[in-house]
Amino acid sequence: xxxxxxxxxxxxxxxxxxxxxxxxxxxxxxxxxxxxxxxxxxxxxxxxxxxxxxxxxxxxxxxxxxxxxxxxxxxxxxxxxxxxxxxxxxxxxxxxxxxxxxxxxxxxxxxxxxxxxxxxxxxxxxxxxxxxxxxxxxxxxxxx
Numbered sequence: 829x830x831x832x833x834x835x836x837x838x839x840x841x842x843x844x845x846x847x848x849x850x851x852x853x854x855x856x857x858x859x860x861x862x863x864x865x866x867x868x869x870x871x872x873x874x875x876x877x878x879x880x881x882x883x884x885x886x887x888x889x890x891x892x893x894x895x896x897x898x899x900x901x902x903x904x905x906x907x908x909x910x911x912x913x914x915x916x917x918x919x920x921x922x923x924x925x926x927x928x929x930x931x932x933x934x935x936x937x938x939x940x941x942x943x944x945x946x947x948x949x950x951x952x953x954x955x956x957x958x959x960x961x962x963x964x965x966x967x968x969x970x971x972x
Contacts, residue, residue: 850928854919862916869912930969936962 857865881887911934918927939958942948950958 847928850919850924850931853916854924854927857916857920862920863913866909866912866916869916870909926968930965932961933965936965 853865853869856869911931915927915931918931936958939948939950939954943950
């Protein structure tokens, strides 16, 4: 894995790991409270990153970051935590093959939020793909 990888290669790798996350999490939440499972997962992520960041030469003094950066990273962390808590609870109650795709409704929401808050302008072709994802979620989530 090199810095010359494109966004698409990294995104496909992310999707692969996200898929594995759903399978491993579904197996891991059996007989464990969802919040405890989330805490264990978060702790492991923290340990791995505490080793990875210095090992890859990316360490920098966090106090040198701008307050704006801190605020948005804090909001992102809170949103991530809330997402993980909800995701693990959903996995305890539902099938991974349904929970994970519905969770990906976030793709549609990201497109809408990016248009509103980041002034991004997806093309009509992009919106078609985004809409098809939304349609797929609706087919999985709503019974006839």
